[in-house]
Amino acid sequence: MERSAKPAPPEMCPFLVPVTADRLWMYPVGAYCRRPGGGVRVPAPATLASVCATPAHRACGGYRAGRDEPPR
Numbered sequence: 001m002e003r004s005a006k007p008a009p010p011e012m013c014p015f016l017v018p019v020t021a022d023r024l025w026m027y028p029v030g031a032y033c034r035r036p037g038g039g040v041r042v043p044a045p046a047t048l049a050s051v052c053a054t055p056a057h058r059a060c061g062g063y064r065a066g067r068d069e070p071p072r
């Protein structure tokens with residue numbers, strides 16, 4: 001599993017990976033989601049701001065699946 005250089009702040013989803021070399025992407029993105037067994041996806045900007053980068057990420061189905069927690 002890939003890891004970012006710094007651990008994510010506790011309020012941020014640990015599967016959110018900041019983009020540091022945005023020329024790798026077809027369009028500019030600030031971060032992407034990479035959870036175990038889930039591949040790579042780019043959440044919508046509103047989802048990034050309101051879910052992935054906040055404590056609300058604990059209710060995300062992807063987060064819970066990545067941590068082997070049952071869905072809510």
Ligand code: SF4
Nearest residue numbers: 013033052060062063
């Ligand atoms: S909150 Fe969900 S969509 Fe966002 S980075 Fe975490 S697993 Fe991915």
